[in-house]
Amino acid sequence: MAASAASIDGRLRVARLLLRAQRPLGAAVLLAELARKGNREPEVWTALGAALLGARHALMVKPFEQWAAWVLREAEPITFGTPFAQPRLELARDLAPPATEDPFDAYALDQLVAFLLTRKDVLITAVDGLAPAERVLAVALLAETSVHAVPVVAAAIGGRWDAAAARAALSRCQRFLDRPEIRAAIAAATRSPARALLEPFLGRAFDRMNQP
Numbered sequence: 001m002a003a004s005a006a007s008i009d010g011r012l013r014v015a016r017l018l019l020r021a022q023r024p025l026g027a028a029v030l031l032a033e034l035a036r037k038g039n040r041e042p043e044v045w046t047a048l049g050a051a052l053l054g055a056r057h058a059l060m061v062k063p064f065e066q067w068a069a070w071v072l073r074e075a076e077p078i079t080f081g082t083p084f085a086q087p088r089l090e091l092a093r094d095l096a097p098p099a100t101e102d103p104f105d106a107y108a109l110d111q112l113v114a115f116l117l118t119r120k121d122v123l124i125t126a127v128d129g130l131a132p133a134e135r136v137l138a139v140a141l142l143a144e145t146s147v148h149a150v151p152v153v154a155a156a157i158g159g160r161w162d163a164a165a166a167r168a169a170l171s172r173c174q175r176f177l178d179r180p181e182i183r184a185a186i187a188a189a190t191r192s193p194a195r196a197l198l199e200p201f202l203g204r205a206f207d208r209m210n211q212p
Contacts, residue, residue: 023129
């Protein structure tokens with residue numbers, strides 16, 4: 001039986017949106033985060049390999065292919081006997097074997113995430129590529145689930161997208177209230193001409209931020 005949308009991890013739901021919107025780099029960040037948390041679902045590992053290959057660009061090809069080859073080798077036993085076995089095989093077919101025999105462990109995943117997040121705006125520009133309704137959903141899910149959500153939440157509160165995205169961020173930003181960029185975005189929003197569109201969530205976030 002297929003899992004309901006409510007039972008699917010929010011990061012995977014956003015990664016699916018980003019892959020459909022041809023934003024593979026952002027999707028790879030979220031899928032790598034899921035894998036780092038111990039997720040061993042065939043979809044996650046196959047999609048991570050696909051996202052890494054999709055993130056190749058003219059100035060950087062080989063590093064993405066090396067990471068993808070390592071991920072897809074790790075995915076082989078994970079996908080065995082599942083509908084993802086053949087897609088994994090097709091993704092790996094033209095790749096050189098990984099340069100290491102080491103397992104793709106937590107340390108390797110930390111290195112992968114660091115490689116993917118060389119810019120702070122990776123997830124912001126990924127969310128830029130979504131339709132407005134999908135963007136609101138992505139902001140909400142990232143705020144609730146991702147350890148890398150702070151730039152997206154701050155951008156949403158700061159008005160990069162529409163008021164709906166800002167409200168989604170404000171209503172879910174409590175766990176980030178110790179972060180300077182979130183505090184600065186909330187303070188700036190209280191001075192915005194669009195403040196009325198953000199209530200009551202802006203006032204609540206501002207009050208929580210200033211609690212002793």
